[in-house]
Amino acid sequence: MKSSVIKYDKDNIDTDVILPGQYLKLHDYAEIAKHAMEGIDKNFHSKVKNAEFIVAGKNFGCGSSREHATIALSQSGIKAVLAVSFARIFYRNAVDGAFLLPIEIDENAYKNISDKDELEINTEKNKINNLTKEQVYSMKPFPELIKKIIDAGGLFNYKP
């Protein structure tokens, strides 16, 4: 996977800003996507035209269990979120629904990656190559079951 980054230099980006509560009544994926990141970034939709990765700090996706949050990002074109840590339900939704990859990075990678940097992510080798800065970071390997679910294409395709 190779693309550029939208960076939010912030911890605790919660589901209320990723997809505000007033839109929870929506269930059409394209409609949901129109409101992605509405609570934090009015320019998200123009940025996402050229970027498939979000980089953020700790506890990304905290708050509600709304799968709308992962749907909104994935339908907007986001393929992976790279964060120092994830809230548990956001993480599960991303993996089990096969919406996007939740990739855990360390503080060093988080600090060094800038907005618009071009990254190449290799989930087999657990490496992230920053093509803009010519740096290499490691990502936290997916736990065994998570890797199997991702490889299967979501929980419903996974055979225990």
Added chain:
Amino acid sequence: MGMNVTEKILSRASGKATVSPEDVIFVNVDKAMIHDVSGPGVIKVFEKLEQKGINTDKLWDPSKVWVAEDHFVPSADMISAQNIVLLSNFTKKYGIEKHFKYGMGQYGICHTLSHEEALVLPGEVYVGGDSHTNTTGALGAFAAGLGHTDIAYVLLNGKIWFKVPETLYFKLNGKLPEHVMAKDFILKIIGDIGVDGASYKTMQFGGSGISEMVMEERLTLTNMTTEAGAKSGIIEPDQETRDYLASRGATNYNEVKGDSDAAYSKIYEYEAEQLEPTVAKPYSPQNISPARDLSNVELDKAYIGSCTGAKLEDLRAVAKILKGQKVKIRTEILPAAISIYKKAMKEGLAEIFLDAGVTIGPPTCGACCGAHMGVLAKDEVCISTTNRNFPGRMGHVESKTYLASPLVVAASAIRGKITDPRDLK
């Protein structure tokens, strides 16, 4: 080494003799819940599965599934009205009998119904399509929130994967002082450990302070474990649990308690007498301050509602303060279920509220999640008995919400400024 209550429940439900933190296991689910937001989300997942040729004709066990209408009811607009129709068609198609419809007797916020109606019992594994599913852990069950895909998987297969969580144990020594509620205790804890302080973990509560606490107050603690990132919150069943459930007709269940040599990843101790009325400032539940230090904060509105702060005990606390007083700011009270509404009428609480100038609304998640019925305008400042105050949570992204106990919210409604109930006289 023995197992704690959460590990014991998960070992039983996974068919393993023992489980330890970090084990990833599939567990059999005892109860599952969807509501008018997660339900249509699950229906969408079912549609996609059907397109892929995966059979969705039958649920694993419709008698173990129940449905609430709470987020956008009474229907806020055409789309939410349509969602209620979708939900009704779904329960009819799959033979789900426990569907609590608004306008047809008992209905309310899903988490409130879980305990009011004794839908979940001690020792059970309960999953719900809502993050505050943790609430029900106060009954001694493993209760965790999941997204639409996971709930769809549970509805069709009756099981789901979990990583066995580490357990943080919060011990409360002594009875809470007058004017201090469970809400103050949990806000203090979140302030101490942060909004990711219990990520992926279970928060268990115990000690003499918990033994003395009535069930509805315990439910406030487990409810807000979600705000510390916890997978679940739990309190071991005791006589209060048994009495509470028995008064709702539930006496047949298998209580689970932890072994005496059970392990906890960390133990926190709090002295009840040192706790005081506490408020979480915008824009995070961890951003706490003693209520007294915020007495200059001018308010536009007081909101008493939600699974966190509109149970009968919460309304009793509010009535204690509002009796014979007039509110100075717009104040709304939305009991969390019809059964609670009815009890509030019977006990004379509703009359106290109306005499004080309050508007009483029907049960709904409503403005707690910025959905409808009392949302905040730009720059408006609200004090609320609810659970979250992220930007835009209760309305405009530049509105502000302070989280507090029912006593603090009621006292603040009278003054129009944040008020410690001890300073009212």
